[in-house]
Amino acid sequence: MTIQFILLISRQGKTRLAKWFVPQPQKERQKTIREIAQLVLNRPPKLCNFLEWRDYKLVFKRYASLYFVACVDKDDNELITLEVIHHFVEILDRYFGNVCELDLIFNFHKAYYILDELLISGELQESSKKTVLRVVAAQDQMMEEGKDAAAAKKTTVF
Template identity: 65%
Template sequence: MIHFVLLISRQGKVRLTKWYSPYSQKERAKVLRELSGMILTRGPKLCNFVEWRGYKVVYKRYASLYFCMCINQDDNELEILEIIHHYVEILDRYFGSVCELDLIFNFHKAYYILEEILLAGELQESSKKTVARLIGAQDSLVEDAKEQASSIKNMIAQATK
């Protein structure tokens, strides 16, 4: 089981967090400090697995972001690396060569994509085509809602003239 997902920039700024296990706000802040300090100081040639508090943290660096997932000791690290890569590939496909700014300004899309892939800390959807289809459907719903809100706004403006 995945306990949490973190996206951390090289400067140590947290770009995305998703918690699947209960942690208080104070514990979350402590976890973020500990792990960002531990992962950011590791050399690039070291392995992508870190033992931490009885768990394993699997991470992978893509450009200026570290994608980290915390798992149980007996879970398969290579499977988690594949899940991280799967998530990055879907982000790349959606944003067209995803970068840190895409995640900053469209964090809600990054969360939505993550929630389509993972459910309660387990892999839900492994098909990139299915995830892309679901994201496209969500985008069209949002556009329809925006158009509807705009037309209602215009009707109200005309009625109040």
């Protein structure tokens, strides 16, 4: 299974996270995001969470006010892709403590870091939630130590 890209789109159509695993020009990315947002947001909730789009499949799931959209090859398994999306949401939930859209707006760098720990080149890298959370916690600790060292250096007078 190879994910082409992952998008997090709000109900208002705003992109909250976009991760591309295949190179694409910026103009094409923007066009793609607009097109996909329109398709997903206008889809009735009773219909299935899979759409054929161009030569790919869109697999999406709505959690609260966000749509998590993954684009995969036509012959990839949709249910596995849904499972990867759900896995990502569960990790975000554990990290932020009931994640909401504002968490992703103000801590987008953390969401990208978690996604990078989870997926590499569109392939699932780590299936253990505990391992991903442990690595993210270690990164948070390093950031705090760096801030403390910078603050100590700033207050030291020569």
